[in-house]
Amino acid sequence: MGMEQSALDPAVVDIDNADRLSDLNADYDHLQGKLDRSGVSVEAVRRRLSGFELAIPTWGVGTGGTRFARFPQPGEPRHIFDKIEDCGVIRKLSVVTPRVSPHFPWDCVEDYAALREYAAAFGLGFDAVNSNTFQNQPDQVESYKFGSLSHTSPAVRAQAIAHNMDCIGYGKALGSRALTVWVGDGSNFPGQTDFMRSFDRYLDSMKAIYDGLPDDWRVFIEHKMFEPAFYSTVIQDWGSNILAAQTLGDKAKCLVDLGHHAPNTNIEMIVARLHHFGKLGGFHFNDSKYGDDDLDSGSIDPFRLFLVFNELVEAEGREGSAFSAAYMMDQSHNVTDPIESLMNSAEAIVGAYARALLVDRDALHHHQQENDVLMAHNCLKTAFETDVRPLVAMMRYEAGGAIDPIAAYRRSGYRAAVAARRPATGQSGSGIV
């Protein structure tokens, strides 16, 4: 179909790669030699690395904002088809992002089968669907001002449940296998809500949604400490999250967003605990310094990102092929080109995974057992300090992607091309703000 032709000329990738291949080969060879010396099989690492998949949220390709302002850039995507086109660029250049995660009603269309086909032409499938009961929509009967799934009014809860059911329906049509539920329900004042009863109402609503899940689906519950509610949140932390997931049943899993925790929280430990109790569903990757900043993954604390992947590799080591977790980037790109930020973040995430795969786990476990604290720690440091960029770039190159995605993207002139044919609306296609 003509429409599915991306504004990205694939020849640019080849041209840009050609300029970089010789250096890449040299760096790769040296890395391979170095790892060989320490007994690490680069091939084994590459095999596992090549299985890594990261979803792009459709809203992520629009410019984000804050409650104070939003500053759009040229060529903002106007609708789900533009978003798919942008995600297709990332898929082509960064390789590791084969699926998009849609958000409803922002991404509602008439014909879901056509949308699925359209995406497939860009090499994209559909990941978890996201429901939205934290905003009012123009045609909506009940208001979510005071909550949705935990609202005191049965009518509001019923509306929110029905919307989630709709999302499952859209997802089935799109080939998705999971529903992510994040609600803004909470309170701004001590006394505003009854913590016990509102949690009961939330659980009741979730049970209704859970009962509507297809057999092979999962539902991901996402906790968040605060925002948009600023005193309490119904699923405020992983504790409430796992208790809710246990209450619902096996198909309910917990989703960890790196920016949704209290200051100083040891997130990698939460990952281990959720895995321990069989409830680790997946991640929303981003980075943060202060709150839910939704900054680019690895831009603030890349070692923390590595430590999270260290736990994931531990979990893989225990469960083997049975282990599965859903990975998505969930960032707000306020001052960068979202496509560039997503590619840069994908690189940071895959790099963190690569480093975690390089950890000498036998040595680590040995030192842990012997309480040789410094050497156990240095097992992690040694892997973290290894420059894995040649490894990741080579994997991308061999899969047909770009050795340097940002450079190839800039060379392609994609942004200017879409700016020319996407009129500015002043509105974000992202739905936020």
Place this chain on the structure above:
Amino acid sequence: MGMEQSALDPAVVDIDNADRLSDLNADYDHLQGKLDRSGVSVEAVRRRLSGFELAIPTWGVGTGGTRFARFPQPGEPRHIFDKIEDCGVIRKLSVVTPRVSPHFPWDCVEDYAALREYAAAFGLGFDAVNSNTFQNQPDQVESYKFGSLSHTSPAVRAQAIAHNMDCIGYGKALGSRALTVWVGDGSNFPGQTDFMRSFDRYLDSMKAIYDGLPDDWRVFIEHKMFEPAFYSTVIQDWGSNILAAQTLGDKAKCLVDLGHHAPNTNIEMIVARLHHFGKLGGFHFNDSKYGDDDLDSGSIDPFRLFLVFNELVEAEGREGSAFSAAYMMDQSHNVTDPIESLMNSAEAIVGAYARALLVDRDALHHHQQENDVLMAHNCLKTAFETDVRPLVAMMRYEAGGAIDPIAAYRRSGYRAAVAARRPATGQSGSGIV
């Protein structure tokens, strides 16, 4: 002028007060007796309390929101005239709020003299004017996406300076005596800005504005840890704030917003330090649990609010009548009627001041000197635990206000009345979101 007739019927206040006066008298008499016993002159406290003045930000009477959503209520103010009308209700019922603090360009009008007269008819004058260089306006040449007063481009800085000059002009016409400068300038990524050069540019821009201040004006600099910038902010804390104020000169003072600090920060100590170095300009009152939550004053941590006022009373004690600080509420009312929240907050703030005035300072200083830690602390606790509501209500009543502002407001039917004549626009008059 007919327009200036508020929808609030003043007779309602009398009726409501009549129902409450006898209880108030009883409670007041008991409080007076109790304070007499401990050697506190209620009259002296009332005298100081009656001099307390608190500004209302014009944007505060509109419903606030978050980056996720905004849920307006009926009767939203559409423009500065509606906002003045709403502020007039608060002035009438709560008494202690004789001035409004306007925000430009949100509150721009054709005729400032007429606006001043209009406000005066509601018993309102004008407090510090606020400039806005954190949003782009429709007709704006340069964009503030990457900063304003600290932007790398001289043209952007010039535009931002010129806007502040305009604000001073509006303020002169309105009878204001101060300019508050809060900028969103900062960065979202390590490396995005050069900390040293951007601060230099900020200082240069501020010098230009400072030079344009009338002789009897002050400029208030407001620091904020984060948001809308999520990695660094040009005036991130009181340290940068006071250094900037020192660099500018005597007319530059520091403004403390209670929600703009790092977690766990001892804010009352910052108040003492700013006063110590002659740079305490004033406050933006609100409360917060997580970040710049802009919750209602005293709703989360009323003791902290009291401790702030304890330092202010200490400062008054040192400087006497020379002491002056500007007080304003700066809250985001997302789930309440803003008028109710502002009246409730005014009560909390005046109450905190009243409690601070009740502290037996001679005893406190004596115990501090002797390191009788427990008794020094209990001087504060004794004052804090005193139920000062009768004192505050009596002061309000005697000044023509409401004994119970919320009750009188609800009885008046004001919200329904304005809802009937202010068509919903879906937009906030507040300018935010």
Place this chain on the structure above:
Amino acid sequence: MGMEQSALDPAVVDIDNADRLSDLNADYDHLQGKLDRSGVSVEAVRRRLSGFELAIPTWGVGTGGTRFARFPQPGEPRHIFDKIEDCGVIRKLSVVTPRVSPHFPWDCVEDYAALREYAAAFGLGFDAVNSNTFQNQPDQVESYKFGSLSHTSPAVRAQAIAHNMDCIGYGKALGSRALTVWVGDGSNFPGQTDFMRSFDRYLDSMKAIYDGLPDDWRVFIEHKMFEPAFYSTVIQDWGSNILAAQTLGDKAKCLVDLGHHAPNTNIEMIVARLHHFGKLGGFHFNDSKYGDDDLDSGSIDPFRLFLVFNELVEAEGREGSAFSAAYMMDQSHNVTDPIESLMNSAEAIVGAYARALLVDRDALHHHQQENDVLMAHNCLKTAFETDVRPLVAMMRYEAGGAIDPIAAYRRSGYRAAVAARRPATGQSGSGIV
């Protein structure tokens, strides 16, 4: 028995009370009248209040310290018998503290029956016993340097389990009914411990202890974010706590120490969640501004303390007499006389409970249901701002205690008396530092 004669002369209490009774009566009468007006039965409140019991930790009467220094005061208790004597003073004056919570091996004696009798002579029984596997003792075979119940070595774990069994034995002899387990196990470096395996080892050890509990005992698990371990802690938060308690069984409950959470954490919500899932065991009361500061209860954030009790009263309202939670003060008194701090804190805690009992719960629940946010919040504020000191003092007075415990204590000269007969050792009887 001569030894059990306290240095506190009970006549002093009567003399001091006599000076205060008339004012107390006046204040009490006014409070009663005021509450009557709002439909609150003071008698019902007093009845519930009089059932309130708060344990004193034996180590709390010694001067605390930090890793930098400890500054003892005259008359430090030298052993459990001195501590009991000090606790007896608090029991006499503050009334609400009928039990002490011992810590082993610090409080080990030859004859537990004699100790129990000795305490009874001071009106004191024994609360939960506390084990100590975070310090090495002189005669100890295995070291706890790298953990105790979660240590990689079976021998260390066996030693730690055996110590807990011993504690149960001591507790049985003393009439205790619960064991509190707090461990310092954790890590200081990423990579030091295997989160999954160490949690498994912890659970295995706890199962062994759990199996040794008498039928009518409970075991309290205490979580803590950090310190003495500074990167991870085996029971780092309420999430790990409740999962451990669920794994163990019905007799395992969660203990909440107010200072053991991440910055900004909504602790009252955790209380509600633990209650929701049947796992709320009790509290360690203190206050904190930065970390586990162990400051005096209610000295930093008295409203938070009230909000915690608000949840406890909600829980009582749901469960009625079936509700039970263990309350203890757990503070470090570095700069005050510990006896004074404990009496002051008991007052703050009982006061918070009294305020929570004053909340008009029918109105609260109604406003919550209707999303009348401001009025729901004001239900709490109205109760919190009520000066309950006359109510609490009257309750104390009628039970034979002091109207003003601090004043009576100072008047008694107790500290000087014990200082004269307890030689300074430079060591804390508290066991810490």
Place this chain on the structure above:
Amino acid sequence: MGMEQSALDPAVVDIDNADRLSDLNADYDHLQGKLDRSGVSVEAVRRRLSGFELAIPTWGVGTGGTRFARFPQPGEPRHIFDKIEDCGVIRKLSVVTPRVSPHFPWDCVEDYAALREYAAAFGLGFDAVNSNTFQNQPDQVESYKFGSLSHTSPAVRAQAIAHNMDCIGYGKALGSRALTVWVGDGSNFPGQTDFMRSFDRYLDSMKAIYDGLPDDWRVFIEHKMFEPAFYSTVIQDWGSNILAAQTLGDKAKCLVDLGHHAPNTNIEMIVARLHHFGKLGGFHFNDSKYGDDDLDSGSIDPFRLFLVFNELVEAEGREGSAFSAAYMMDQSHNVTDPIESLMNSAEAIVGAYARALLVDRDALHHHQQENDVLMAHNCLKTAFETDVRPLVAMMRYEAGGAIDPIAAYRRSGYRAAVAARRPATGQSGSGIV
């Protein structure tokens, strides 16, 4: 002198280096080639790197602890001579640590000239001297329980001032050129201290000390948010720090300890601000996750450490050879061999500096100027992700140190050797706990 013979056999270093040299050469050559490609002169980087000097605190070679416990290891240093011997090992193996920073009275000796000579035999000089007014010493007249330099009592302040004068004297004898003043002064209760008066007293005391400084000395003021005081600290943050330093004069500079800030604080920005106003004195390096955890440098957030050095390199770029800052490690080694931790940390610190030197500053400044946010950020990421270990190891090797300091140290059997001749005392030579 025979005594100065270290238990470390230098031959071990040669043997261990011989095993590693060939790999090092290969890795170094590849790094050099890679950097050449991107236009970085490795020689220029090495030249600057080789000028880097890092002090070791004498107390750092003893095992640290917490208020709960301390778990010493074999061979604990018993006194300053043992500490010097241990520091000599680090100096030999890690090279970059040519000076020790003594703490008084812990390191008091009879003959300072002899101590200086003794240290010189290990290749060690003396860095800033540290005073101690946060602990009481056995023979001390006045107590620091309620403060030292800011105490309400003139006698206590005089004693604390005199002690600092003594420290200057010791330092002169040892060849030191700076005094570091960290005090524990503060409060645990709201109301305990008068913020204004206590700061005045602190400044007065510091003025007296400042006046006693030799002409070529500097005094470093260290701020800390909390601990050992848990409600307020007299120099709580960099704001109070710089105001104090400005008040004192040119010889007073601010010291930044990475663990002494509020959660989420952007420390690198503070570095830039202190430099901007000419008050950046130096650093106490460590890492932290929760508070003043005193963990090993770079073990928790290595990117933050890099960002700090990025600002230091910026400052060097502005001031050139005029720039000078004092660097010291200040860590508490609770679960590792302190010698190993210090060598590991030195590696992390030098590595962070090396990475910062690799940043393409022209490109960075260009992207900053153009608001090419992503590329500016990637300038930092590119440098950070470079594996600089070969560069640092080569520099060490060429200076006569160890290619792998930990490995060489373990091979040497030093710990066992000193354990055999240093009897365990149960006391820490570190002075803490």
